[in-house]
Amino acid sequence: MAQTGFVKLAQDGKARTGVITTPRGEIRTPAFMPVGTAATVKAMLPESVRATGADILLGNTYHLMLRPTAERIDRLGGLHRFMNWDRPILTDSGGFQVMSLSGLRKLTEAGVTFKSHIDGSKHMLSPERSMEIQRLLGSDIVMCFDECPALPADRDRITQSMRLSMRWAARSREAFGDRPGHMLFGIQQGGLEQDLRGESAEALKAIGFDGYAVGGLAVGEGQEAMFGCLDYAPDMLPEDKPRYLMGVGKPDDIVGAVKRGVDMMDCVLPSRSGRTGQVFTRRGVLNIKNARHQDDPRPLDEACSCPACTGYSRAYLHHVFRAQEIISSMLLTWHNLHYFQEIMAGMRAAIAEGRFDAWEAEFHATRALGDIEPL
């Protein structure tokens, strides 16, 4: 049976580059994972997602268990075949989205019962059920089932929640069992409390995982507080395993996280923004619906090699956005995902060559210029 593993190829400061090996392909790190919530990265064909440079996608347990259900996906050959993506897939545990999306939750030591946001039907998630669902989906990287309190929360609440998540991490490990070719990641909790982050890291290391996530950030605390936590939280996790920061983020969040020792991230931002007309370029953020673009024959970014930039003008992209044509979401999502992957490729090369600081300075300097002058 094919093996999994992580090899660090180079380090520059705290920033690392390496490769995660899975039977479905290699994942170059630092890696950005596009989010395929309902077994699709919205507005993108899987081969198009691959063309942007993505090595791995994220799928959402909560959404897929409700519709079309994990059992149905299993009967149809698993999530890779179902959505026509044969490369690695990471699935979350469902815990975070139960908290953020479902109605009428009841949390006990056993797990969470909740009502579906789709039809109000009643469901249960526990460490054991989450492991079962992620196995039915055929996920390559499985996440522990955890509880994540929204910040700000008081220290007692964060402590209780973290300790519950550590008990659930042990149950997740037990339920996951021995599955060669698949990886299980633990999730560090503890809010913005350094000692609780340390307690959580020790508990996870005692259980032993194939990778470790920094959980409970990017939940409203702001970039400064997040970076403050990332100044110490990744250092508490094993140096020889991948480190995954969940739900991050904007381009400058991603760069700041990699600088602090994070290897993997995911976020809906590039795809969701593509559907709302928000475009990320080397020179910051622009909104394609602004009238300044309606007569502009120039591309979004003349240095970008994506289909939106090589084939279409700002004027066209403005027009199809205003006309609510489907191609607008397709092209803007493609561009945003392409740009996010270019950031990752740029960081990987810079770390390998020992020039991350210079790369980062250039990244910030170019963004500071702002969008090109209107014609």
Ligand SMILES: [Zn+2]
């Ligand atoms: Zn582009």
